[in-house]
Amino acid sequence: MMRAILALCLAVLWPAAILATPAALSDDREAAVTSRAVTLHPPATETLRGIVDSVDEGSDTLLIRLSADRTESFKVQDGLIFNAVRFGDPVEISVQTISGIRTIVGLAKE
Structure with missing residues (x-):
């Protein structure tokens, strides 16, 4: 019974925890990459x-x-x-x- 409850909690909560963290980081990384690209490669x-x-x-x-x-x-x-x-x-x-x-x-x- 305890294993079933633990498995259910992991199945429900684990994907949400994994998806939330990279999304926040990827937005910051995208902004940093975009600003670097504009700074490093202005149009000739x-x-x-x-x-x-x-x-x-x-x-x-x-x-x-x-x-x-x-x-x-x-x-x-x-x-x-x-x-x-x-x-x-x-x-x-x-x-x-x-x-x-x-x-x-x-x-x-x-």
Whole structure:
């Protein structure tokens, strides 16, 4: 009889005790890992200079002429950039790779 009561108590209480402890620890560990990842690996930003070759608001892209023989299309993070630039404007852009796409995150007219 005593063994049956002990077995019942263990069956009911043991899983709850095991599950409660790691969950509390894993949240703290996740927060620590996430903050370290942000601190250690900030997004790489590249600064480029060029001339606006075309503006395509429909696909949220700017075509920038980086040199006489090189143009590159960039996605625009903030649609307000389209209000600031026109064809032929010399610009300095800050570019980050977001979800595998080179994206303009900052723009200054020169």
